[in-house]
Amino acid sequence: MLIPITSEDGSAASWAMIEMQGELERKDGGSLDEAFDVGTLSTSSTGAVLLTIGYHQLEGKRLELKKPFVVMDREQGADGESTHYKVIGVIREKILFKARPRPLITKPGIK
Template sequence: MQIPIRMTGDRIDEWVIIELQGALESSLGGDLSGKEIGTLSYTKEGAPVLIVGHHALFGKEVVLDKPLGVLVKKQQQQQQESQEQCAPAFDIVASVKRKIVFKSRPRPIVTQK
């Protein structure tokens, strides 16, 4: 069975994966889906910095060996032998060619009063 994959527009977005080592926990508990966890910025030298609460994580940007595609599943109606069947189809939403890796332990941010 062939599964059709199509582009929805004339160009697709490019996304970046953020890779964290360890577990990310909330002091309030519960699910972190859809919530802001921190602020991503870059130093003058171009190194990524992720600020999470009172901690700073320093990382590096890596180019992936093989690019990844982000797909969204669509249902496509087909008539086949007078029976209606749903065949899966996918739309390409974005491509991923780079990732930001944060390997080191978070450093506490200390402010002086």
């Protein structure tokens, strides 16, 4: 079966994937599927990528993927039987965080 793949303007946005060890959990027990801010992503002067989550900072690096991923949105056709997929993004690179997070603050009196 052939499924048409298109993007709205003929080109797709370029996205990046974040890869890290461990799990992300919300303190309030909410789902990660809901939209919320995870942290702040920035680049250091050395070219490293920094992800700050609360009082922790992770340092990572950008890597190009050998094979890009396509992000698609599924749409039902007007007749209700046909399915169309629209390309909304292309993931060409990933940001890899391998090391443990570094605490940004310490308790007073601890050296």
